[in-house]
Amino acid sequence: MSARGKARRRALDILFEAELRGEDPLEVLAERAERAEPPVNEYTSAIVEGVCRHRDRIDELISTYAEGWTLDRMPAVDRNVLRGGSYELLWMPDVPEGVVISEWVHLAAELSTDESPQFINGLLARFKQLKPSLSL
16 A cells, blocks of 8 residues: 555544544544554645545535435445545645545445445546536
């Protein structure tokens, strides 16, 4: 797994853990950074901080375009994969869009249900397509 792939996985772990514990992801990030086992790199921090900064808009987009699914009905892993992937896809223009989608779909395949990769891929691909017209 690439360094950025590991950073994405770590960001997902932090976002997921924070949601399950009912805590602020930034607090969980700070705890992990302080503990430094394993170390939290800058890319992980950028994703978690970005998701927190744009969470309302990200959740609005997911809710709007996830046909037949509400945020509450999605598995928590999928919800956080979509948050991380959406942030990276829409607010980190220096990363190739195809790589972003592929990496987050891979995490969904590894950690969630059998249907999740297709769902994540479809929604992130839709965001990629709509990106020029979305008001971010």
